[in-house]
Amino acid sequence: MPRESIAAGMVARIGAGTIAGVTGALASFGRFWLFSGYTASFIPLEMTSVRGWRRFLPQCFQIGTRSAPVIMLTGMFIGMVLIVQGWAQFDAANMADRLGSIVIISLCQELGPVLAGVMLAGRAGGALTAELGTMNVTEQLLALRSMGADPIRYLVTPRFVACVLLTPLLTIYANLMGTLGAWGVYVLVFQGQSEPFWYYAEQTVEMWDVGSGLFKSVFFGAAIGLVSCYNGFHCKPGAEGVGRACTQSFVTSFILILMLDLFLGFLLNGLYSAWFGFRPLV
């Protein structure tokens, strides 16, 4: 075969591959949105029936209670390490008193929600995908459908609502534990003074800081719930398929959380400066 035609063949194949890849990605993107809409459409029905709550509460336990310790621990360590990292600079500038408030703001706005989201994606998202994926490959989802029960309503909606409601709650835990950890290191390790720590915290930290973090965490929770359930429902057969779907869930949720964080960060900062103007922190 002449060289040109080999090259042309390669180009054509790469082209075809790209087109197939792009259409495939678009198709699964579309499927994901349909899945999400369908999930949301069952919320009124599920949340107003006794049986719906019977499916919802165990999920809260699975997703929330079980993830709380690890998220609290993470939050605490982050609070501690932020003090360790910031101390030298703030102390040299004679502003050690204000370090605590800066740490608390970064916790509430960024680190608390993002870390809670990421830990939840790993801890609960993986378990969700594994559970639903196993149900998928063992035909339990088909069995539900064959009995006239909608698997999305029965399985996805309660898990989704639990994720959406519990991520902010867990974020609050992470924020509180982070603040405590920061205070502990500040007082015990660096012999900082407790009173100015709390004084400046009260002066500087606004409801907005806490609220905007919680607002973001709602979206993180929604992303985790939808991505994890979607991957479980669409996993390839076999143990390998389920395993891959779990990894896929975590990676996708993680990236989505970071992207949402950036996007919502822009939005919220814009809103803040439009409403309240510029706020100097130090």
Next chain:
Amino acid sequence: MEIDHPVVELRRVSKSFGRQRVLDDIDLRVERGKNTVIIGRSGTGKSVLLKHIVGLLRPDRGEVHFEGQRVDRLTERAWVPVRRQISFVFQLNALFDSMTVLENVAFPMTENRTGRIDHKQIRDLAARCLERVGLTGFEKKRPAELSGGERKRVALARAIAMDPPPKVILYDEPTAGLDPQRSNGINKLIRQMQRDFQVTGVVVTHDMRSAAEVGDRVLMLWGGHFVADGTPQEVMESEEPHVRRFVQGIGEPGDVVTFTR
């Protein structure tokens, strides 16, 4: 009232997965109150065929009818009333791991409660169905704690536990993995469902003995078509080469059966 249409009817149904054509212009009329047995080698599309009857798979071409109504184009929601009249025993049982055995058996009734029976009656009926498959005392166990054959029997109990009883039960290999005595019991159960509740059965099996015992009519699926159709006796004695080899357990030409060093 004279009902002359078949309970389930497939008209020229074709189904492919990628390049693999599994069903090729299949026609099937399932007669009311009779047990139709489908035999065929592994991988010929028997389970795929059953899934078309309850809409778990959609045909690429052709039509599926239930009680004279065309169902293959229905939306998921419109399928629900149709599916409530059909039970499916899955080949892999598909029991819900998160529920106990009793909850599994009661599930179709609690989900499709028509108001005719209350919770206590549902539990009683579920317990009675477990008794019929010889699993009294297993109510509290989880599917993961059962043996393969026990799981199969729970799946059977779940399929028969409906009130009113289902019009059609689809059994995908109901006796696979059971010892001869238990298989015999299951065959009897399938006959009882037919006799006592006028249930129409569609039974997929590999086992010629059980085909002969439960079947009023036997069809053999091969290469996307039915190559045999008749009473169990007729199929057993068929001269069609695929059928003869299947019944006698002789390999098809081209099967890899020996290793040479």
